[in-house]
Amino acid sequence: xxxxxxxxxxxxxxxxxxxxxxxxxxxxxxxxxxxxxxxxxxxxxxxxxxxxxxxxxxxxxxxxxxxxxxxxxxxxxxxxxxxxxxxxxxxxxxxxxxxxxxxxxxxxxxxxxxxxxxxxxxxxxxxxxxxxxxxxxxxxxxxxxxxxxxxxxxxxxxxxxxxxxxxxxxxxxxxxxxxxxxxxxxxxxxxxxxxxxxxxxxxxxxxxxxxxxxxxxxxxxxxxxxxxxxxxxxxxxxxxxxx
Numbered sequence: 001x002x003x004x005x006x007x008x009x010x011x012x013x014x015x016x017x018x019x020x021x022x023x024x025x026x027x028x029x030x031x032x033x034x035x036x037x038x039x040x041x042x043x044x045x046x047x048x049x050x051x052x053x054x055x056x057x058x059x060x061x062x063x064x065x066x067x068x069x070x071x072x073x074x075x076x077x078x079x080x081x082x083x084x085x086x087x088x089x090x091x092x093x094x095x096x097x098x099x100x101x102x103x104x105x106x107x108x109x110x111x112x113x114x115x116x117x118x119x120x121x122x123x124x125x126x127x128x129x130x131x132x133x134x135x136x137x138x139x140x141x142x143x144x145x146x147x148x149x150x151x152x153x154x155x156x157x158x159x160x161x162x163x164x165x166x167x168x169x170x171x172x173x174x175x176x177x178x179x180x181x182x183x184x185x186x187x188x189x190x191x192x193x194x195x196x197x198x199x200x201x202x203x204x205x206x207x208x209x210x211x212x213x214x215x216x217x218x219x220x221x222x223x224x225x226x227x228x229x230x231x232x233x234x235x236x237x238x239x240x241x242x243x
Contacts, residue, residue: 019056022063023047029070034126038206039066039081040089044126062088079206109134113143113238119209120231127208131234135209138236139199146186146193147213148233150174153181155227165222180230185222188237195236209234 016024023036037044040059050056056063062085069075069084109115117134138145153175158165160173160181174182186192201212210229217223 016051017054017056018060019063020050022060022067023050023056025067026063026070029067031070035078036063037126037129038078038208039085041082041086041129041207043123043129059085059089061090062086064088082206109137109141109143109236113138113141113236115143115236116233118231118233124210124229124232128210128232129207131209131232132202132207134234134236135195135199135202138195141195141238143195143236144186144188144192144239145195145198146184146188146235148182148184148231148235149213149217149223149229150176150180150182150231151223151227151229153179155224156181156183157221157223182231185217191239192237 023033026036027033031039033047034044036047040046040062042059046055065088066081066085069081075081075084115134115138117131119128119131123130135145156165160175160183165183173184176182198212198216201216202209205211205215210232213232214223214229218225
């Protein structure tokens with residue numbers, strides 16, 4: 001028997017808005033708030049605000065189509081559902097009838113190609129969505145990329161300082177008192193990674209930057225498959241031969 005779903009709505013709100021009702025039905029079908037957020041290409045906190053702040057009206061047409069695709073069309077793949085949703089998401093209008101601005105943090109990549117983005121536990125839980133534009137822009141500009149991850153020390157396959165694992169030297173490893181360890185992969189001195197390659201990996205993971213990085217680390221034998229990334233930082237730069 002599937003787990004019983006309990007709607008998440010604040011006390012005093014007798015009837016959730018339509019966005020929350022549709023989200024309830026998708027959760028009953030087995031999707032999490034994080035999944036719904038990926039489908040509409042927004043942060044998971046916005047889905048929670050369907051219940052707590054009566055938000056989500058702009059996403060109702062998309063959620064209706066997604067729910068129909070799940071219930072009638074039998075579509076379950078998140079990227080497919082996200083593609084369906086994207087065709088029905090429009091910006092809300094202001095009182096004057098103009099398109100409302102989308103609030104988002106600016107992604108800063110300097111003329112030299114230098115850019116940095118960091119996420120912690122909460123953002124990682126929702127797929128590190130704020131890092132995706134940075135990686136996409138770095139790919140568009142033909143930049144190189146490096147990243148730092150923090151996870152439980154026991155989650156790494158190789159001991160710190162091992163030359164089998166990048167970085168191979170202890171100065172790029174930070175050990176913390178909570179038994180976690182930070183390791184950096186790629187650097188300007190080693191050439192780093194092709195941002196376009198990582199952008200493709202992120203797209204293949206349905207936009208989940210955390211999952212794409214985790215998969216690469218597992219595939220290359222650097223971490224154990226069951227370990228969770230606790231902190232993620234992405235850095236970009238322009239290769240010397242491109243200047």
